[in-house]
Amino acid sequence: MVHIKRLQESGNDIIAIIGEIDASSSIELDLTIAKSVGDGFAKILVDCTALEYISSAGLGVFMSYIEEFQEKEIRMVLFGLKEKVANTFVILGLADLLHICSSKEEAKKLIDELSV
């Protein structure tokens, strides 16, 4: 199952996903991102270092926000994906549609550049 934490750092809302996201738990990711947007954050970092598995239900959540974030000028960057998790994004071609970095430092740098 999944545990999702939020913390704020230098104006970024950091969403940390711990565990597995599947069709039974993707709603928790959706609600967390919606809450971040509702709280007015324009820079969202998704910490995937402890994400062990993601199915299409979870990928669909990220995908469903792409246009809304473009319209609202909200930036989202994912970081720390394990190779097996990153591979799922690659199979679907989502790796090219989302901003994905290796480390938190790179993600913070990129989100600041995207926000200029």
Place this chain on the structure above:
Amino acid sequence: MNYQYNIGCSLNNLKGIREFIRNSLNEQGIAEIEMNTMILALDEMCSNLMIHAHHCNPDHILELHIDVPEKGKLIFEIIDDGNVFNINQFSSDNIGDLIHEKRKGGLGIRLVKSIMDNVEYFTRNGKNICRLTKQL
């Protein structure tokens, strides 16, 4: 080698399906990335069946069989007696359309078709069989 697992159609049972596949194939020397894609495809197929053919009724049962007839060849069968949910009837939606429509679904079928070599449907003893084949 043959393995079988019976599960009720609750999305909460998907984790058990993933563990069953991992444990069953543990001895096959499959690379972690490849193992994860197998697990992913079966997770997608089972969750689609649970949702669309069984409306997540935990009293409805899916039988999952894994057969390894030779090294590197994997045959998965999902057996049920619900309405047939044949993914070959659906074309993979264009990802740009899914994004534009802000749809959260539609990706699972694309994943299964990308990962598996073959997906076929037939009936045996009055049951629906969905057979997925993968040559590693």
